Amino acid sequence: MGNTSSMLTQYDIEEVQQHCKHAFTQQEIASLYQRFCQLDRNNCGFIPSDEFLSIPEFAVNPLSQSLLRMLDGFNFKEFIAFLSAFSPRSTLQHKIEFIFKVYDTDCNGKVSFDDMLTVLRDLTGQYMSEHQRKEVLAQVLEEAGYTKDSFLVLSDFMKILGNSDLKMEAEVPVD
């Protein structure tokens, strides 16, 4: 799928569908492609982080910085793979993997105390002091059986979040 093509062929759609493990229907992929082209203003085949920030609803989201880190320089296939975690057809495991990636800022497969603190800081802003955040996090970790210095890996996340009904979906408008 070249950078310059502005029309998706059936072949392209199927290829992308395979790539995201059928998380989206073909219509949704076509719709998302339109959206991708809309965001990719300079037609360079990928979306620079700036473009995401020009969406006000995204820019005011507390986790936008963490997500931007993950989204940088995405081409369409990666864009779809990123959004596939939000499809109603994706598995719980896939969603938990996504959440894990958001926390794992240095992409080393382990989530440290600091990683969790960063996300908590993004979410709470000035409503909690740094000290309070550290205390709450340490307290909650201990109650769950971890310590301040332990690293959580994906399987820990699966255990912690696994038995809940995680609702993480975004609806793709199909016209």
Add this chain to the structure above:
Amino acid sequence: MNSSGVLKSSSSELDLDRPNIEDYLPSGAAIQQEPRGKLRLHDLLDISPTLSEAAGAIVDDSFTRCFKSNPPEPWNWNIYLFPLWCFGVLLRYLIVFPTRVLVLTIGWIIFLSSFIPVHFLLKGHDRLRRSIERSLVEMICSFFVASWTGVVRYHGPRPSRRPKQVFVANHTSMIDFIVLEQMTAFAVIMQKHPGWVGLLQSTILESVGCIWFNRSEAKDREIVARKLREHVQGADNNPLLIFPEGTCVNNHYTVMFKKGAFELGCTVCPVAIKYNKIFVDAFWNSRKQSFTKHLLQLMTSWAVVCDVWYLEPQSLKPGETPIEFAERVRDIISTRAGLKKVPWDGYLKYSRPSPKHRERK
């Protein structure tokens, strides 16, 4: 918005020995089944609501929708309609367009030959000069509208000249101003444009008492506010027309109104404008095309059809803030013109939301 909103109440004390679940819980979390009194690691790590919002914004957001120019469905796709469409194109470009250019040129010649003498010769007789200039401006606007074969239906009482009143309208394109000006010579407040438009602005529009502003200058706001106030006080000035959205929107939505127009202590007369898309999409996507191109596009289309409603004058109700007043008027205009309301500031088209918006979330 979920987590921070609830955490706000606990900012003073944080009793860690007995964590209070109301203080920490994101609203609507799947915690109802769990025993109360314990904040679990699970709740802290579950950022899915916030992530869903972010993904929703990436996939489709209400702000970008306001500025999307939707191309009409192509109807010329089969063997019978296509030649008809080709014929239509030829007709439009080769016959209709030159006629319109001719009409416009004639209009300009008449206008300039009357305006320039009047402007200079009648320098001493201000009132007479002003009323003649007003009629001339109305005339050239009618010529403009005729050059796009504009069919405008006006509903409601025509604006009258009274002190302490301001007109506000929704904004789709620069031609909004021309359409309204055709009926009554308004004094408008607009962004200073470069090029031939700017030239027109400084010479002719100056005579009807227009006010300029520059979006990029920060101090500009106070100067403009002062000028606005002075203008509405003068009984002899043309009625003032303001487009509180601050930018062109695609005639399906309205963005938030700026409160400047509503703080002047005058009655506000709302005007709603709705273009009929079957004939042409009048939305001027200022990021995509220059005004000249936009005009040319209009002149090579069949017609510009729109409805203008002059609505009932509103005043600030006791106990209402200007922002609430602005919202109320926006409501009235949106209902009348069948537009959807969107809670975003139009200026976000030009700049990013400031960090304090994020903090509030």
